[in-house]
Amino acid sequence: MQILEGTNLKALARARKMGAEGVINLLEKKGLVGRGGAAFPTAKKWRMAMQTNADARFIICNADEGEPGTFKDKFILQNNAKTMLEGMLICAYTIGAKECFIYLRGEYEYLKDDLQKQIDEVIASAQSDVSIQIVLGAGAYICGEETAIIQSIMGFRGQAMFKPPYPTIEGLWGKPTVVNNVETFTCAAQAILFDNWNPNMRLFCLSGNVTNPGIFEFPLGTELSTLIKLAKPKYKLKAMSFGCFGGIMPINSKMKITTESICKEDCQHGAFSVVLIDEKQNVLDICCSIARFYTYESCGKCTPCREGTIRMLNLLKKVKSREATNEDLKLIAELANHIQRTSLCGLGQSSGNHVLTALKHFPQDFEAYVK
Amino acid sequence: MKIFLDGKEIDVQEKKTLLAICRENGIAIPTLCYHASMSAEARCRVCLVQMDGKFVTACSTYPKEGAKITTNTPEIFKARKLNMELMIPRPSCKKDDDFEVCEIYKSVGLGYSRFEPITNYVPDLGSAVVRDNNKCINCGKCVRVCSEIQGIYAIDFASRGHNEHVTPYSEKPLSSVACIRCGQCILNCPVGAISECSHLEGVEAALSNKKKHVVVQAAPSIRAALGEIFGMPAGTLVTGKMCAALRRCGFDAVFDVNLGADITIMEESAELLHRIKNGGTFPLITTCCPGWILMMEHFYPKLLPNMSTCKSPHEMLGMLAKTYYAEKAKLNPKDIVVVSIMPCTAKKFESVRPEMHSAVDYVLTTRELGRLIKRKNIDFASLPDEGFDAPLGVSTGAGAIFGATGGVMEAALRTAYELATGSPVSKLEFDQIRGMSGVKEGSIVINGKELKFACAHGGQNIHSLLRKKDQYHFIEMMACPGGCIGGGGQPIYKDPDTLRKRTEAIYRADASLPLRKSHENPVVKEIYAKYLGHPLSHKAELLLHTSYTLRERF
Numbered sequence: 001m002q003i004l005e006g007t008n009l010k011a012l013a014r015a016r017k018m019g020a021e022g023v024i025n026l027l028e029k030k031g032l033v034g035r036g037g038a039a040f041p042t043a044k045k046w047r048m049a050m051q052t053n054a055d056a057r058f059i060i061c062n063a064d065e066g067e068p069g070t071f072k073d074k075f076i077l078q079n080n081a082k083t084m085l086e087g088m089l090i091c092a093y094t095i096g097a098k099e100c101f102i103y104l105r106g107e108y109e110y111l112k113d114d115l116q117k118q119i120d121e122v123i124a125s126a127q128s129d130v131s132i133q134i135v136l137g138a139g140a141y142i143c144g145e146e147t148a149i150i151q152s153i154m155g156f157r158g159q160a161m162f163k164p165p166y167p168t169i170e171g172l173w174g175k176p177t178v179v180n181n182v183e184t185f186t187c188a189a190q191a192i193l194f195d196n197w198n199p200n201m202r203l204f205c206l207s208g209n210v211t212n213p214g215i216f217e218f219p220l221g222t223e224l225s226t227l228i229k230l231a232k233p234k235y236k237l238k239a240m241s242f243g244c245f246g247g248i249m250p251i252n253s254k255m256k257i258t259t260e261s262i263c264k265e266d267c268q269h270g271a272f273s274v275v276l277i278d279e280k281q282n283v284l285d286i287c288c289s290i291a292r293f294y295t296y297e298s299c300g301k302c303t304p305c306r307e308g309t310i311r312m313l314n315l316l317k318k319v320k321s322r323e324a325t326n327e328d329l330k331l332i333a334e335l336a337n338h339i340q341r342t343s344l345c346g347l348g349q350s351s352g353n354h355v356l357t358a359l360k361h362f363p364q365d366f367e368a369y370v371k
Numbered sequence: 372m373k374i375f376l377d378g379k380e381i382d383v384q385e386k387k388t389l390l391a392i393c394r395e396n397g398i399a400i401p402t403l404c405y406h407a408s409m410s411a412e413a414r415c416r417v418c419l420v421q422m423d424g425k426f427v428t429a430c431s432t433y434p435k436e437g438a439k440i441t442t443n444t445p446e447i448f449k450a451r452k453l454n455m456e457l458m459i460p461r462p463s464c465k466k467d468d469d470f471e472v473c474e475i476y477k478s479v480g481l482g483y484s485r486f487e488p489i490t491n492y493v494p495d496l497g498s499a500v501v502r503d504n505n506k507c508i509n510c511g512k513c514v515r516v517c518s519e520i521q522g523i524y525a526i527d528f529a530s531r532g533h534n535e536h537v538t539p540y541s542e543k544p545l546s547s548v549a550c551i552r553c554g555q556c557i558l559n560c561p562v563g564a565i566s567e568c569s570h571l572e573g574v575e576a577a578l579s580n581k582k583k584h585v586v587v588q589a590a591p592s593i594r595a596a597l598g599e600i601f602g603m604p605a606g607t608l609v610t611g612k613m614c615a616a617l618r619r620c621g622f623d624a625v626f627d628v629n630l631g632a633d634i635t636i637m638e639e640s641a642e643l644l645h646r647i648k649n650g651g652t653f654p655l656i657t658t659c660c661p662g663w664i665l666m667m668e669h670f671y672p673k674l675l676p677n678m679s680t681c682k683s684p685h686e687m688l689g690m691l692a693k694t695y696y697a698e699k700a701k702l703n704p705k706d707i708v709v710v711s712i713m714p715c716t717a718k719k720f721e722s723v724r725p726e727m728h729s730a731v732d733y734v735l736t737t738r739e740l741g742r743l744i745k746r747k748n749i750d751f752a753s754l755p756d757e758g759f760d761a762p763l764g765v766s767t768g769a770g771a772i773f774g775a776t777g778g779v780m781e782a783a784l785r786t787a788y789e790l791a792t793g794s795p796v797s798k799l800e801f802d803q804i805r806g807m808s809g810v811k812e813g814s815i816v817i818n819g820k821e822l823k824f825a826c827a828h829g830g831q832n833i834h835s836l837l838r839k840k841d842q843y844h845f846i847e848m849m850a851c852p853g854g855c856i857g858g859g860g861q862p863i864y865k866d867p868d869t870l871r872k873r874t875e876a877i878y879r880a881d882a883s884l885p886l887r888k889s890h891e892n893p894v895v896k897e898i899y900a901k902y903l904g905h906p907l908s909h910k911a912e913l914l915l916h917t918s919y920t921l922r923e924r925f
Contacts, residue, residue, distance in 0.1 A: 162431045300535025307457035310533040342426045
C-alpha cells in the first residue's frame with residue numbers, strides 16, 4: 001500500500017533542501033488535497049498560513065477520527081505514524097511553526113503512549129527544535145471540525161466558530177494555524193519524497209454486514225464491484241452510506257467511484273468510508289440510528305441543529321412506530337433541508353443528508369410505515 | 372466596495388457586517404443573540420439573509436465585492452420562522468412585555484409551533500436573580516454579558532445538543548457561586564428566562580396589613596427610568612408622579628433615598644478626610660454598590676482595608692426610619708416595614724445580609740414597581756405631581772447624582788472640599804468624571820495636597836481600574852455599566868442611547884435643585900444636631916456603618 005511506505009526522514013531532508021516555497025510548489029504540482037473529507041488543496045492551505053504576518057504559527061494534526069465507519073487514521077497511527085510525524089515537521093519547516101499539536105480522539109487513548117514514544121524518536125533523530133504535543137479529545141464528534149478543535153485545544157467548549165477568519169489567518173490563540181488530517185500529513189511526506197507518488201490513491205474503509213470489513217487502497221475511478229468482492233457481503237446489497245454524513249445511495253456495482261458519480265446521487269464521499277447495507281436491513285432503521293447520532297453529537301450552538309436534530313429523531317421514531325402521516329414525512333424533509341441550509345458548521349450542514357437521500361432513493365422503506 | 376442589497380446597488384466604505392449595512396439602509400433584520408457591544412456568536416440564526424443564494428447570518432457575515440444580498444423573500448421569512456418555532460415551542464408574549472422576542476412576534480405572529488417542548492428543568496429560585504431554563508432559547512447573551520462586560524464568569528453553557536443549557540459552575544444554584552447579582556443578565560435576556568426574585572407579594576401583604584406602618588423610599592435613578600414602563604420617552608423625569616403613585620399604592624410614608632445619599636456623603640467624606648489627616652489606607656473605595664461589594668468579597672479580599680465602612684444610602688435611611696423616624700413619629704420600630712425601590716437586584720441580596728440587621732424589609736426593582744402600579748390600576752400618566760413626605764424627604768442635588776456613574780464621587784468631593792478648606796469648590800460640576808467612558812479619573816487640590824480620584828462602571832472596567840489602583844486616593848466603583856441608571860432592576864431597553872438619556876435626566880435633576888451640596892441639607896443638619904451628633908460619631912458608626920464577609924471564589 002502506498003500509504004504504508006516509510007519516508008525515514010528523507011522527505012524532511014529533501015524539503016529542507018528545497019526551501020519553503022519549493023515544498024509548496026511541489027505539493028501543488030503533485031495535486032495533494034486534504035484527506036479529511038473536504039479535499040481542500042494542501043499547498044493552498046500551507047501557503048495562506050505561511051504568508052500571513054504573525055509572530056507565531058501553529059500546526060494541528062486532526063486525529064479526532066469520529067465519523068462512524070471511518071478507521072483509516074487509526075490504521076495509519078498504528079502502522080506508519082513516523083511518516084505522518086515527518087509530514088508535520090515538513091509543514092512546520094515550511095510555514096515556520098515551532099509548536100505542533102496532535103488532537104487525538106478520546107477513544108484512541110490506548111494509542112497515546114506508543115505515539116508519544118515515536119514522537120520523541122522522530123524529534124530526536126530529525127534534530128528538530130519543533131515540539132509536538134498530544135492533546136486528547138474528550139469524545140465529542142464536533143471536535144473533528146477545525147474551528148472546534150482549536151477551541152478545544154485552547155481550553156474552551158468544543159464548538160464551531162464562524163469563518164472568516166479562517167484558521168490559516170487567525171487560528172490557535174489568534175495565530176495562523178494549519179489543521180490537516182493524519183492521512184494528509186502522511187501523504188505530504190510521501191508526495192515530497194517519491195517521484196511516482198499517485199495523488200489519486202484513496203483509502204476505503206469498508207464496513208457493514210460483511211465478512212471481510214477493513215481498509216483497502218484503490219485509485220479513484222475503481223469500479224464499485226471490486227470493493228464489494230473484497231468485502232464479501234453476507235446478503236445481496238441494496239444501498240451504501242458514506243459514513244453518517246454523506247448520505248445513502250443505491251448500489252450500482254458498475255459505478256466508477258469518483259466525486260462526480262457520487263455527487264450525482266446527492267451524496268458526499270467525504271473520507272470514503274463506505275457502510276454497505278443489504279436487503280435484510282431497513283433504510284428507516286439506519287436513518288433512525290444516524291439521527292440519534294446527530295442528536296447526541298450536535299454541539300448545541302445553532303438553533304436549527306440543536307433543536308432540529310432531536311425533533312427529526314422524534315419524527316423518525318414516530319414513523320417507525322407507525323403513527324406518522326404523510327404530513328410528518330414532509331415535515332421531516334422540511335426540517336432536514338432547513339438544518340442543512342441554516343446551520344453554521346459541517347455537522348449541521350450535513351445532518352439531514354441521510355434522510356434526504358433516503359427519502360429520495362428509498363421512499364418505499366418509509367411509506368410502508370405511514371398511516 | 373459595491374454590493375447589491377435587495378437589488379439596489381450600494382457602496383460600502385468600511386468593513387461592516389451585513390446587519391450593520393441593512394440597518395443603515397432602513398432594513399430591520401430581527402435579532403435575538405446579537406448585542407452591539409458584545410462579540411457575535413451567530414447562535415439563534417434569526418437574522419438569516421441570503422448572500423449569493425446561500426443562507427448566512429447577517430450579524431456575523433461580511434460581504435465581498437459584488438455580493439448579492441436578499442433580505443425579504445418568503446423563503447427567508449420561512450426559515451426565520453422555523454427557527455422561532457424550534458426555539459420557542461410554546462410562544463407567549465403579553466401585551467406589555469418588553470422582551471426582544473415580543474418584537475419579533477409582531478412580524479412572525481404568535482401562532483403555533485409544530486413541535487413539542489423538550490426541556491424540563493427545575494427553575495433556580497435564587498435570593499436575587501431567578502432563572503428558568505425552560506424558557507431559555509440558548510442565545511447566550513447572559514453568558515456573554517457576564518463574561519465580556521462584567522468579567523464575573525458566573526454562568527456558562529453546559530452539555531451539548533438539545534441538552535445544552537446555561538448553568539452556574541458545576542450545576543450549582545446561582546446563589547451559591549461567585550455571582551454578584553448585578554442582574555445584567557436579566558436586562559439582556561430576550562425572552563424573560565431570567566428575572567428578579569419577586570418581593571411584590573410580601574409588599575402587597577404588608578400594605579394590606581392595617582397594623583403595619585409601611586415606609587417606602589425611592590432610589591435616585593428610579594425617577595429617571597420609571598416613566599419608560601408607562602410609554603414615556605427615555606430620560607423623562609417622573610419624580611412627582613412617582614411620589615403620587617407610591618402614595619396611591621397605599622404606602623404610609625414616601626421617603627427619598629437621595630436624603631440617605633446625602634447622609635452617606637457626610638459619613639464618607641468624613642472618612643476620607645479622617646484618612647487624609649491620620650494617614651489611613653488609600654485608595655478609599657466607595658461601597659454604595661452591593662454588586663461591587665460582592666465582587667470585592669469574592670475576588671478582591673485584599674481590598675478589605677480600602678473599603679469605606681459606609682452602608683449604602685437606602686440601608687442608612689432604612690435604619691434611620693426605624694430609629695430616628697420611629698422616635699419622632701412615636702411608632703414601634705417593629706411595626707414599621709421599610710420598602711426600597713431600587714434599580715438593582717443585588718440590593719435584594721444586600722437587604723438580607725446579616726450585617727444589615729433587617730433595616731430594609733423588601734426591595735422592589737423599578738420593573739416590579741411598574742408592575743405594582745399596574746396591579747393597583749393606577750393611570751400613571753395622568754397623575755398629578757406630588758412631593759416626598761417629611762421628615763425624610765428633603766434632599767440635595769448631590770444625592771440626586773448618585774444614580775449615574777461618577778455621581779457618588781462628585782457629591783463626595785463637593786462636600787469634602789468645602790469641609791476641609793472652609794470655602795466652596797469653584798465649579799460644582801466635575802466634568803472629568805461625568806460621561807460614559809469606562810474608567811474616568813481626575814484630581815483636585817485640597818489644602819495644598821493633590822487628591823487623585825477615579826471611577827469605574829461595569830465589571831470589566833472595575834477589573835482594569837484595580838490594576839492601577841495604587842496611584843489614587845479615592846475610587847468609586849459601580850458594578851453596572853452606566854451606574855445605577857443602567858442597573859439590573861431597571862426597565863429593559865433596546866435603544867443603546869437610553870443610558871445616556873437617563874444620565875442626562877439625573878444631572879438635570881441636580882441642576883434644578885436649590886441645594887446641591889449634601890452638608891447644606893437642612894434635614895441632614897437636623898439629624899446630626901438632634902440625633903447622631905457628628906459624622907463618624909459612636910451612634911453614626913453603630914447605625915450607618917457596616918463590615919464585610921469574605922467569600923470563596925468557587
